[in-house]
Amino acid sequence: MPVKIFSHQADPDGIGCIILSKICFDEVDYTLCKNITDLDIKLDSFINSKEYLNYEKIFITDLCPSVNLLDKIVSNEIIDKVVIIDHHVFNLEKIQDKDYAFINIDLKECAMSLFYEYLRKTGNLILPNKVLKEFVLLTKLHDTWEWKTTNNLDAYHLETLFHKLGAIGYLNHFLDKLNMVAIHFKYSEEEKKLINEQLKDEEDYLNNLTKRLIYKKIANIKYGIVYGLYNYRNILSEKLRESNNCDILIYIAVDNETISFRSISGKISALEVALEYHGGGHEQSASCNLNPENEHKIIKKYLS
Numbered sequence: 001m002p003v004k005i006f007s008h009q010a011d012p013d014g015i016g017c018i019i020l021s022k023i024c025f026d027e028v029d030y031t032l033c034k035n036i037t038d039l040d041i042k043l044d045s046f047i048n049s050k051e052y053l054n055y056e057k058i059f060i061t062d063l064c065p066s067v068n069l070l071d072k073i074v075s076n077e078i079i080d081k082v083v084i085i086d087h088h089v090f091n092l093e094k095i096q097d098k099d100y101a102f103i104n105i106d107l108k109e110c111a112m113s114l115f116y117e118y119l120r121k122t123g124n125l126i127l128p129n130k131v132l133k134e135f136v137l138l139t140k141l142h143d144t145w146e147w148k149t150t151n152n153l154d155a156y157h158l159e160t161l162f163h164k165l166g167a168i169g170y171l172n173h174f175l176d177k178l179n180m181v182a183i184h185f186k187y188s189e190e191e192k193k194l195i196n197e198q199l200k201d202e203e204d205y206l207n208n209l210t211k212r213l214i215y216k217k218i219a220n221i222k223y224g225i226v227y228g229l230y231n232y233r234n235i236l237s238e239k240l241r242e243s244n245n246c247d248i249l250i251y252i253a254v255d256n257e258t259i260s261f262r263s264i265s266g267k268i269s270a271l272e273v274a275l276e277y278h279g280g281g282h283e284q285s286a287s288c289n290l291n292p293e294n295e296h297k298i299i300k301k302y303l304s
């Protein structure tokens with residue numbers, strides 16, 4: 001019987017989980033989810049249509065359903081098949097101590113590194129090779145921002161390749177790469193070329209974004225607000241951190257229907273701001289849905 005995985009589509013961590021599942025199980029069906037709301041909708045119809053009966057196991061990785069959906073899962077027979085693997089601080093309280101959750105309060109973990117540990121423990125990852133282990137480690141360094149402290153560019157360039165190839169392209173690319181015999185995880189000449197092309201494009205776009213950024217000071221907190229492509233939210237926040245010229249970045253990404261919040265100066269928590277818009281995430285980085293209500297609230301508060 002195949003396994004099913006619902007994962008976060010937005011970054012190397014969420015896609016990394018799908019890569020792991022494809023390495024460990026013969027038959028995998030995956031569903032990409034933008035955010036918790038999207039996951040809820042997709043899980044709801046998955047339960048209602050009884051599609052889950054076709055699967056042996058159902059993994060939910062790098063995202064956690066809302067409390068309402070969790071209630072629905074727990075009171076349905078699907079619960080016997082569900083495993084939730086998540087590391088977002090906001091979600092952990094909801095699923096702490098639950099049998100169906102495989103989590104770790106240690107924020108140095110990402111979903112892929114947790115899933116890797118889970119697959120090892122349950123005997124599903126039988127012969128892990130060194131290259132896979134290194135790939136998981138790089139994903140973890142990237143996802144937890146730890147790469148920053150050691151300036152690990154190999155980890156950072158996973159994101160660069162993710163942007164260049166897109167989620168599905170990244171998935172297929174690394175599945176192929178991991179299938180090849182190698183001693184260490186190393187970027188090929190072709191990958192280096194793709195990385196350099198992407199870095200150049202990103203630099204141009206970033207200059208453009210910086211020019212369009214609007215600043216607004218409210219109660220001694222300086223907000224930077226901009227509309228931009230979803231993929232560039234973290235690169236812009238990194239750039240703003242270097243110059244430290246605002247406290248919070250509010251990044252409106254129409255292409256992903258999300259608003260991202262990033263704590264730039266550390267003066268105020270991004271999660272705190274996101275909660276005003278029914279969002280979630282971490283202290284440093286959080287997000288909410290881009291729905292008309294949230295967009296109007298933001299325009300009224302910061303852009304008028």
Ligand SMILES: [Mn+2]
Nearest residue numbers: 013062111143
């Ligand atoms: Mn993650």
